[in-house]
Amino acid sequence: MSRETEWIVFxxxxxxxxxxxxxxxxxQGSQPAGYVGDVFREIxxxxxxxxxxxPDRIGTTGFAAQG
Structure with a gap:
């Protein structure tokens, strides 16, 4: 995964x-602080x-150049 994609996913x-x-x-009675970390790691x-x-993106969007 590219660095750019990894950043977007993060x-x-x-x-x-x-x-x-x-x-x-x-x-009162809420989840412990570690809960947020657990949720983040799973997501x-x-x-x-x-x-x-x-699949990896190959090519560009739109019309292909003819010629």
């Missing part, structure tokens, strides 16, 4: 984690696996 994992744990932290792992299974 940022997406942060966004998904923030959405997933919203409302579960900071109140990041799943996104990396999914991106590894996707």
């Amino acid at each position: 940022e997406k994992a942060i966004e998904v984690t923030a959405s997933a744990v919203r409302g579960t932290m900071g109140t 990041h792992r799943a996104l990396r696996e999914a991106s590894a299974e996707m």
